[in-house]
Amino acid sequence: MTIEQYGWNKSWQSKWNxxxxxxxxxxxxxxxxxxxxGSKYRVMAETGETxxxxxxxxxxxxxxxxxxxxxxxxxxxxxxxGxxxxxxxxVLPRHSVISRKxxxxxxxxxxxxxxxxxxxxxxxxxxxFNVRRMERYLIMAWNSGANPVILLTKADLCLDAESKIAEMERTAPGVAIHAVSALLGDGREELLPYISxxxxxxxxxxxxxxxxTMVNWLSGRNLQLTQDVREGDSRGRHTTTHREMFVLPDGGIIVDTPGMRELQLWEDEGGLDLAxxxxxVLAAECRFSDCRHEQEEGCAVLEAVASGELDEKRLWNYRKTQxxxxxxSSKEVKHKRKTAAAATKAGSSRTRNSSWRRELDDL
Structure with a gap:
């Protein structure tokens, strides 16, 4: 393997310079x-993997x-x-960062x-299957700078896949959605443009x-361990315990990450409005520019809920996430102020100690 196969190009060469x-x-x-x-990393360099x-x-x-x-x-x-x-x-400047709290x-x-x-x-x-959870993942995706694509897996197990796809489309307007089945081999061709x-x-x-399972399917070999989900609630067990990157036969690079029991969002960089x-769009039609979409008169968002144009649960999740x-954000501002104050205090202490030591040296 070479660093070019892992994505090294002229753009990264420029950042390197x-x-x-x-x-x-x-x-x-x-x-x-x-x-x-954790404490160690696996890296791909010009001389190989180490x-x-x-x-x-x-x-x-x-x-x-x-x-x-x-x-x-x-x-x-x-x-x-050697x-x-x-x-x-x-670390070279990043062009996208997927992060959470x-x-x-x-x-x-x-x-x-x-x-x-x-x-x-x-x-x-x-x-x-949970569209409310997907709304949170979309916020994280839009904040990251990466292009979000929704994959609905295990399509072979679903008897009403079309209705769930339609529900997800309403939840993620403008986002590409693909229903796939690794067991039946359905949908792989639709993913090829993303893994060039x-x-x-x-x-x-x-x-x-x-x-x-998706990593194994797209790579054509068993790179990652898999486990069956629990019967009764379809919840999974942690199989992937660390983050790892692989080069696919089609030339794309894929990163597998541990499953998330919960997703606590980090800073919002406009992802909430995009998700x-x-x-x-409806809020732009509200009578008041600072409308909170709760009980204000002339609220276009509440009118859309009343008419059935907008799902009330979606609005509820929007308010909750906002x-x-x-x-x-308020906690983070307080934390940064506290950290900055502590650093200033520590700096002043080091300055006093240095001055004191210089005075002793002069004696």
Whole structure:
């Protein structure tokens, strides 16, 4: 395998040249992170595939979790031990970042994948089918800069696939939707434009939706382990435990990611309005520009609900998600202020200590 097969091109070469203007003294080479195993990374360099870890200097300069290298990143490497090991000294600017808030109350960003061209949002056509959940995935996708595409898997198990496809189309206006069956081999041709040479796609979705099966199907070999979903609720078990990248026979690059039990959204970069574009269009017709679409007179959104044009549950999810993002934004601002104050205090302390040591040296 070569770095060109993993997507290296003239655009990345240009970014590489710009990045290296600030690097001196070592023989640096480009590489791409193709496996994220937590403390260590699997990287593809010009000399082939190897293990990599962060340089100590780089680690100390990283202040936020979102700054750490992630699957899909192009990085600055120094090869060691004849190419048996690599040290990561920097990360090239990303053109897309798929991220979410880490689970729990911790206010940190978790990068799902970076430098992805197309994001496959995977949902199984079984009892776990959920359009409200897909609305959240669409917000994440639109915020990332990648092109969202919805894959409805396990079409062979669904007796009313057409009605569910229509329901998803109403939920995701303007987004490409493909119903596929790996078991029957149906729908692969529709996906070929997304997995052409040099193009990077990533799969995301809840556990058991069929992401690993899709990787195996598109690659034509068993690259990932799979498990059956639970009977009764069609919920899946975690099969994929880390993020990994593969080159497909058609030349595309695919990233498999662990299933998500929940999706807590990170910062909104306009993804809410794009995911709920129908509501955004209606809101432009409201009498008041600051209409909250709750009980105001002349609200075009509420009128659309009353007439049946807009699903009331969709509006409810829009309001709920909007409040969630606003609340998170306020928490993040407070967190940044607190962090900045702590850094300023620490800097002042270091300055005082340095001054004190200089005074002692003068005695």
């Amino acid at each position: 710009d990045k290296l203007n600030g690097y001196e003294g070592k023989e640096y080479v480009p590489g791409r992170i193709i496996g994220d195993f 293990w990599g870890e962060l340089a100590g200097k780089l680690r100390h300069t990283l202040t936020d979790s979102g700054e750490y290298p992630a699957i899909g990143d192009w990085v600055v490497l120094v090869m060691q031990d 190419g048996e090991h690599a040290v990561i000294h920097g 880490v689970a729990g109350n911790t206010l940190d960003e978790q990068i799902v994948a970076s430098n992805v061209d197309t994001l496959f949002l995977v949902s199984a056509l079984n009892d776990d 040479p040099g193009q990077t796609v990533a799969l995301t979705g809840s556990s058991g939706c069929g992401k690993s 709920f574009s129908d509501i955004s 409040r969630e993002l606003q609340y998170q």
